[in-house]
Amino acid sequence: MKKLMLGNEAVARGCYEASVKVVSSYPGTPSTEITEYIAKYDDIYSEWAPNEKVALEVAIGASIYGKRALSCMKHVGLNVAADPLFTVSYTGINKGLVLAVADDPGMHSSQNEQDTRMIAKAAKVPIVEPSDSDECRRFVKFAFKLSEMYDTPVILRLTTRVSHSQSIVELEDREDYQSEYIKDISKYVMMPAMARKRHIFVEEREKLLSEFANNCELNRIEKGDTSFGIITSGISYQYVKEAIPNAWILKLGLVNPLPQKLIKDFCNKFEKVYIIEELDPFIENYVRSLGITNVHGKDIFPLCGEYSAQLIKKVILGVEDNKCDKLSIELPIRTPVLCPGCPHRGIFYAIKKVGTITTGDIGCYTLGALKPFEAIDTCVCMGASIGMAHGINKASDNNEKAVAVIGDSTFIHSGITGLINAVYNKSNLLLIILDNSTTGMTGHQEHPATGFTIKNEPTYMLNIVELCKTVGVDNVDVIDPYNINENVEKIKKSLETKGVSVLIAKAPCRLHKRFRIDKKIRQVDNKKCKNCKMCLSIGCPAISNKDGIIKIDENLCFSCGLCQSVCKFGAIITKE
Amino acid sequence: MTKSILVVGVGGQGNLLLSRILGDVFLSKGFDVKISEVHGMAQRGGSVVTYVKFGEKIYSPLIEKNEADFILAFEKLEGLRWIDYLKDDGVLILNDYEIPPMSVISGISKYPDVISILEKQNLNYKLVDLNSVVNKLNSSRVMNIALLGYFSKYFDFSEQDWIDAIKRNIKEKFIDINLKAFSFGKEL
Ligand code: SF4
Ligand code: SF4
Secondary structure: OEEEEEHHHHHHHHHHHOOOOEEEEOOOOOOHHHHHHHOOOOOOEEEEOOOHHHHHHHHHHHHHHOOOEEEEEEHHHHHHOHHHHHHHHHHOOOOOEEEEEEEOOOOOOOOOOOOHHHHHHHHOOOEEOOOOHHHHHHHHHHHHHHHHHHOOOEEEEEEHHHHOEEEEEEOOOOOOOOOOOOOOHHHHOOOHHHHHHHHHHHHHHHHHHHHHHHHOOOOEEEOOOOOEEEEEEHHHHHHHHHHOOOOEEEEEOEEEOOOHHHHHHHHHHOOEEEEEOOOOOHHHHHHHHOOOOOEEOOOOOOOOOOOOHHHHHHHHHOOOOOOOOOOOOOOOOOOOOOOOOOOHHHHHHHHHHHOOOEEOOOOHHHHHHOOOOOOOOEOOOOOHHHHHHHHHHHHOOOOOOEEEEEEHHHHHHHHHHHHHHHHHOOOOEEEEEEEOOOEOOOOOEOOOOOOEOOOOOEOOOOOHHHHHHHOOOOEEEEEOOOOHHHHHHHHHHHHHOOOEEEEEEEOOOOOOHHHOOOOOOEEEOOOOOOOOOHHHHHOOOOEEEEOOEEEEOOOOOOOOOHHHHHOOOOOEEEOO | OEEEEEEEEEOOOOHHHHHHHHHHHHHHOOOEEEEEOOOHHHHOOOEEEEEEEEEOOOOOOOOOOOOEEEEEEOOHHHHHHOHHHEEEEEEEEEEOOOOOOHHHHOOOOOOOOHHHHHHHOOOEEEEEOHHHHHHHHOOHHHHHHHHHHHHHOOOOOOHHHHHHHHHHHOOHHHHHHHHHHHHHHHHO
């Protein structure tokens, strides 16, 4: 049967076909939907873990126990999981263990552009890289087999345009495998004496895999009639096919380790070979390390951002861009914004009023750094806000109390350890947890404090207030983010008290289906409106000012009432 | 023959669903199809674009400048933003609807007069009022299917082809209202 599937959905399908038993992940664009689609298969156990390190550890346990297991994350999530990754490379697996890691060239929704292939190489873990949805399905199945053939975890490397493109997939049946747990401490207990032996095994494995790569079905040569050759993989392959359909291509599906003989033979055929890969010169560096010199890569192709068919045509064939500057004027940019009705809006408005240095974190609330709030000063990685605020406090000569903001999911992901550190090391900081009871930015995933599992089954709901108290914070208060004036006072007061204090701004994400409300839409009474523009300062996309007339767009308003509370003239009314 | 359709708008306008239904229709008619979507940050009220391509064999999921046969725009400014992607003989279908971006709301820039700019260009555009459908059905969530209805007139597929694809992609309880939106959109 043929079906149009998102790359991520096809990965899930491949896992189903490979009879995967356990999947544990942390959401992160562009990897999130893999686990969401997997949750729809009742034959697979799936879960959201608090972070990627835990997720990978769960999958490792399942694999050692004798079942195929998967863990999914985005590139920056792999950094969090790097600790277990480097060691599971030593222990190896019992039944197939695959990490689906999605990179984001072009940074559509990420804080950096790192190339997962570099980490996989450092950890000595093989990588397979699909270039469309059907390859996602087939390659993940292959990855499980490869994992079992060579006793190694395998990384399925995706990129945004593979994860988030839909193409046609041919469905197959589910396959079966035998599972058995065998106790083996010399393999699974990595104390130095045993780890030393396993390191030798890892190096041997690298050699065997390098041999295998030359004959691996995932690496293939496509004959063409060009005078030059192209080596490529992943989504770049599609751009190449579109740009130069009749080119000689070495398409690599197994990207680490790379096939030495295949590459040498291919490069020998041509006067010139182009290596086309997004981000780092991963393949290119390897090819050059073989002493091959008739290649072009990053000397003519960019290191930053995504590629395209037009880029390839331009660089190789000298065909000019389809540039057509139809517009001579500059259009207003449209950056992402906090949604109408978003509870974070009230907090950023209050923080701005108080005017302190504020460390931010990863999530919707990163948008508090943009106009009109500009209430956030930093954004580095998940969980960083608390540690950074502590650092600011320790760096300041007068024990200045900094403010850190973080979301509920992020707080559990890796904020909690920062808070423990701050209390332990006698910090002076105010943490505001923006608790919207979901993982907002990635599309409403559950987490330990929502009270639901990925399958929407009720479960123990972690109490964030009690958690903060337990780790030693005395001043914990729950506040209503929509109550601006009270919050300005509370923030000011917290800043005056010494020590670590936590304010939990609790109100659900307005877009979450669990919290849909009856809409009491607001309207502007233009007779009362004095055009003072105060309501525009809260940055609600539903409120606009067209030629001096303030208007609320009923389609967009989510009836939070925040605009009403900032209008001093009572000009914003509730529509009957 | 390859046809390329760019679907543009503001995050949250139902861009993804429209693209999926389009892809589903083309698949059911036996074409190769690729769709490239935008997720995550860009969806939060930012500028959003989805690419839909169909034909005998599709490689790149992206649509580049001067390649789109159609641009479907849910919002006027967004329609204007992407016109460099329209082929010379392509058609821009523009919803008569404005969502001012934050830069306009906060007074840094001015919302352009989209129609008078388009008039100066020598390009084929159709202005449609999807809001009228939204008002008739009293639901802002059907704007995308109304646009699908309007767009369906450019293809000689049967009405049933479209209806089947809508049914395959929309939850049971919302099918009725969306089928109404589709037929209202067709009449625009
Ligand atoms: S805050 Fe009130 S009076 Fe001022 S512009 Fe907005 S609606 Fe008008
Ligand atoms: S218009 Fe007012 S009530 Fe409606 S979402 Fe915006 S701030 Fe809230």
